[in-house]
Amino acid sequence: MNKHIWGLTPSGKIDTAKGKEVFRKHNENVLRVAKEKGREVLVYRVGDGWERLCGFLGKQAPLDGEGKEKGFPRSDDWREWKEEHKGCAWDECLVK
Numbered sequence: 001m002n003k004h005i006w007g008l009t010p011s012g013k014i015d016t017a018k019g020k021e022v023f024r025k026h027n028e029n030v031l032r033v034a035k036e037k038g039r040e041v042l043v044y045r046v047g048d049g050w051e052r053l054c055g056f057l058g059k060q061a062p063l064d065g066e067g068k069e070k071g072f073p074r075s076d077d078w079r080e081w082k083e084e085h086k087g088c089a090w091d092e093c094l095v096k
Contacts, residue, residue, distance in 0.1 A: 046072075
């Protein structure tokens with residue numbers, strides 16, 4: 001699938017320029033179709049935090065055990081998970 005989306009250069013390497021163009025066109029199509037159907041789309045960046053995301057969804061930000069708003073996660077959870085699970089039996093399969 002990666003080869004289909006990204007394409008290959010004549011030397012057989014992944015063509016990142018083509019991949020970026022496919023990604024951009026896909027996003028444009030999503031926005032166009034949503035507009036045609038009268039649907040809202042949230043273009044969201046993780047750095048935007050809870051306010052925009054929860055506002056769009058019509059939900060309250062998650063609360064901690066004391067009823068205070070949880071801070072928005074700002075880390076690479078996958079990287080942290082791998083670090084925490086180093087040495088586990090499945091480590092060789094997941095971290096490569």
